[in-house]
Amino acid sequence: MFYSQDRKWLYQISVIDYLQTFDRGKKMEVLAKRVFKNVDPTRLSAVPSEPYGNRFVEFMKNSVFEKPLEA
Amino acid sequence: MREVYHLLRVLPSYVEHLEKNADKSYLAKLFGIFTISMAKFTPLSVIIMENTLPNIEHAELQFTFDMKGSQVNREVLKRKTLRDLRVDRPTGGQVLKDLDFLRLKELKKFINFHNDDWSTIISNISHDVAYLQSQRFMDYSLLMAIRKVSDGGEEVGAAGESNGHFDIQRSATRSKRQLDENYTKIRAKYTGSTKSNTPP
Numbered sequence: 234m235f236y237s238q239d240r241k242w243l244y245q246i247s248v249i250d251y252l253q254t255f256d257r258g259k260k261m262e263v264l265a266k267r268v269f270k271n272v273d274p275t276r277l278s279a280v281p282s283e284p285y286g287n288r289f290v291e292f293m294k295n296s297v298f299e300k301p302l303e304a
Numbered sequence: 305m306r307e308v309y310h311l312l313r314v315l316p317s318y319v320e321h322l323e324k325n326a327d328k329s330y331l332a333k334l335f336g337i338f339t340i341s342m343a344k345f346t347p348l349s350v351i352i353m354e355n356t357l358p359n360i361e362h363a364e365l366q367f368t369f370d371m372k373g374s375q376v377n378r379e380v381l382k383r384k385t386l387r388d389l390r391v392d393r394p395t396g397g398q399v400l401k402d403l404d405f406l407r408l409k410e411l412k413k414f415i416n417f418h419n420d421d422w423s424t425i426i427s428n429i430s431h432d433v434a435y436l437q438s439q440r441f442m443d444y445s446l447l448m449a450i451r452k453v454s455d456g457g458e459e460v461g462a463a464g465e466s467n468g469h470f471d472i473q474r475s476a477t478r479s480k481r482q483l484d485e486n487y488t489k490i491r492a493k494y495t496g497s498t499k500s501n502t503p504p
Contacts, residue, residue: 249447252351298426301416
């Protein structure tokens with residue numbers, strides 16, 4: 234648990250739902266979305282585990298937990 | 305079933321990861337896997353995992369986010385305009401997603417971490433993700449519950465910034481005491497005795 238700097242907010246963080254692997258079903262999901270919905274595959278949630286994790290960390294670093302400004 | 309087999313294969317490394325990073329990992333802990341087989345039904349596997357959102361008495365749950373870093377189909381409050389979001393009540397336990405977070409973050413300004421906390425969080429998350437990548441896991445989410453602390457605020461501000469850590473500890477012990485009290489109450493209700501098992 235973490236408190237915010239102004240002590241108004243309390244954050245609880247956890248990683249959940251991590252038991253999915255990039256198997257045949259997921260590959261089909263990507264293919265289907267690419268063909269039928271014409272979505273850019275790199276923006277989907279169904280990407281292999283390596284880029285998935287990298288994107289996950291990048292998002293957390295840049296968008297969710299904004300780096301606090303040095304005081 | 306396939307998930308279960310994969311899980312059984314990676315279990316040793318999972319235990320190792322959690323033992324090494326006992327107080328650092330944010331992975332929701334796995335308590336057990338059960339497969340229920342009955343005649344005429346296909347076997348059903350049940351995985352029991354830690355509830356990562358325990359109720360904290362002195363803080364009110366404002367928002368819950370499930371974030372994956374993906375942008376497609378990651379918005380729950382699609383129909384809400386910015387003005388709606390500004391005046392609406394907090395959504396509490398309703399699970400919102402990435403795009404909702406990005407919008408609400410701008411509006412409510414609820415993200416401001418201490419510098420040290422920020423580094424800790426990012427390093428711990430990277431560590432967990434590296435493990436998940438090594439075992440080819442994917443599709444996981446970061447679950448983030450944001451609570452508003454009902455007391456604190458001014459009181460703490462008046463006491464000064466420097467004893468921040470002391471205050472965190474104090475509220476932590478207080479909520480532990482409350483939990484103990486509740487536990488005793490519940491116990492008393494079911495056993496008919498008011499004797500407490502918990503140390504004073």
